[in-house]
Structure formats: structure tokens, C-alpha cells
Amino acid sequence: MKNYWLLKSEPTSFSVDDLNTRPHKTEPWDGVRNYQARNFLQQMKVNDEAFFYHSNCKEPGIYGLLRISKEAYPDPSSYHIASPYYDSKSSPAHPRWYMVDVTLVKKFTHALLLQELRETSALKDLTLLQKGNRLSVMPIPASAFNIILSLL
DNA sequence: GCCAACGTTGGC
DNA sequence: GCCAACGTTGGC
Secondary structure: OOOEEEEEEOOOOOOHHHHHOOHHHEEEEOOOOOHHHHHHHHHOOOOOEEEEEEOOOOOOEEEEEEEEEEEEEEOHHHHOOOOOOOOOOOOOOOOOOEEEEEEEEEEEEEEEEHHHHHOOHHHOOOHHHOOOOOOOEEEOOHHHHHHHHHHO
């Protein structure tokens, strides 16, 4: 059974447009350094679908649709001391952090902005919209996923 | 730039 | 194991 997710990225770091230019529109989703988010990454299956959310920017919102194209595997950026994602407690023998590969299915012609999500009462229980939420990887119930698609 | 909310660290 | 201090996230 397919599951649905939402992945956040700051567009100045990595955006839908960046992914669109990658070979096969595919890229590892690296750099997740939060245990709860990592655990969700590890639950993902190939062909699960995910929204691509732009955070910490002028118009935060959902900008595209992703497909999980490779299940979780160790994130090597955690081993590289020069990487902003370096973690001295992670090693190839004992990887602490994982990533999945994502493939862009569609860049939405019109983004669905955070403001619009908040105005949709059927979505009020979404983790994304809860006060103080900072998770960068979160599950989306199938019902909410379909509501969001219908708003696009 | 501000700041509330949250997660992590580390002394005790 | 507690919890204060600190760093980060991310909307506004």
C-alpha cells in the first residue's frame, strides 16, 4: 500500500527547479539530521508519493509532486568533515543518517501556498500546520493528500 | 530581523 | 535523569 509524505526544503538550498534540471529529475534527499524525520525516511517505499514544500522563503508552500525512487540508504554526507551535514558520530560502519532518492513527477503550474493550506478547514489537522512544527519529513494521510491535489 | 517553538548538549 | 543553555527552524 502506497503512503504519502511531505518533504521540506529551503529553495535557496534546493528547489523544485533544481530537481527539474537533474539527470532523470532524480536526486538523493540528503542532509536530514533529525531522528523523527529520519525514521519517516526509513519507512518510505519506492513509488510512495510526496509533496515538495518550500520553507523559509517569501512564499512558503507546495510546489511539486515527487515519487520515491529509491528506499532509504546511508547518507554519506554525514561522513565528510567538510560537509555542512557532517556528523562525527556517523560512520560507514555505523551510519546514523539515511536518505532516499526522489524523482520529480510534476512541478505545479501554480503553487499551493501555506496561506491557502491554512484557509482549508479540512486540512487543519495536518502536522505541517500545527503550531511550532519543524519536522522536515512528515507523513500525509491519503485523505489530506487527495484534498491537496484537488486544490491544485 | 524578530522571536516562539523545539531538539540537542552537557554539567551536575 | 534533570534541566539550563544553546543552536536551529521557519513563519511573519
